[in-house]
Amino acid sequence: MSEHTWVQENLNAYVTGGLSAQERGRGEKHVASCSECTHEQADICETEQLMEGIFARVRPDAGLEDRAIHQLRQARKPRPSWMRFVTATAAVIVLGLIGGAVQMFALDGALPFQVAQVDGGRPMKWMAREVILGRSGSSRAVSRSR
Numbered sequence: 001m002s003e004h005t006w007v008q009e010n011l012n013a014y015v016t017g018g019l020s021a022q023e024r025g026r027g028e029k030h031v032a033s034c035s036e037c038t039h040e041q042a043d044i045c046e047t048e049q050l051m052e053g054i055f056a057r058v059r060p061d062a063g064l065e066d067r068a069i070h071q072l073r074q075a076r077k078p079r080p081s082w083m084r085f086v087t088a089t090a091a092v093i094v095l096g097l098i099g100g101a102v103q104m105f106a107l108d109g110a111l112p113f114q115v116a117q118v119d120g121g122r123p124m125k126w127m128a129r130e131v132i133l134g135r136s137g138s139s140r141a142v143s144r145s146r
Contacts, residue, residue: 003030007037015044 007030013019014027031037 004034004037007031007034008040011037011040012044015041015048 003026007014007027010019010023010027011031014024014031019027031041
């Protein structure tokens with residue numbers, strides 16, 4: 001990377017004081033010998049002064065960050081109450097029961113409770129299965145599924 005390219009990439013940091021002493025010396029040496037970089041530096045300095053003027057009224061005081069960090073460190077950390085644990089346990093149990101019932105129905109097609117009897121004594125679940133699989137003896141049932 002050429003010296004000119006390096007200075008162009010780091011000129012903002014140079015103007016705002018963000019370079020180490022060695023990098024700053026490198027930048028000063030190049031800016032003194034390059035008119036393009038000198039003009040660029042002047043533009044950056046002018047913009048920096050303009051921004052300082054714009055934000056001077058709303059700039060926080062120097063201790064704001066330290067006070068904020070101190071208050072955050074002093075803040076009491078809330079501990080979960082026993083009610084949160086009870087609620088979470090109940091939710092896990094309910095979801096487990098629902099998941100078990102759905103799995104039981106999905107694996108053997110039977111519900112864990114009594115189903116109403118229709119169509120000559122056949123349970124409704126068998127009618128639904130026949131409609132879905134298309135093996136219904138009743139044309140009514142098949143036509144409803146389409």
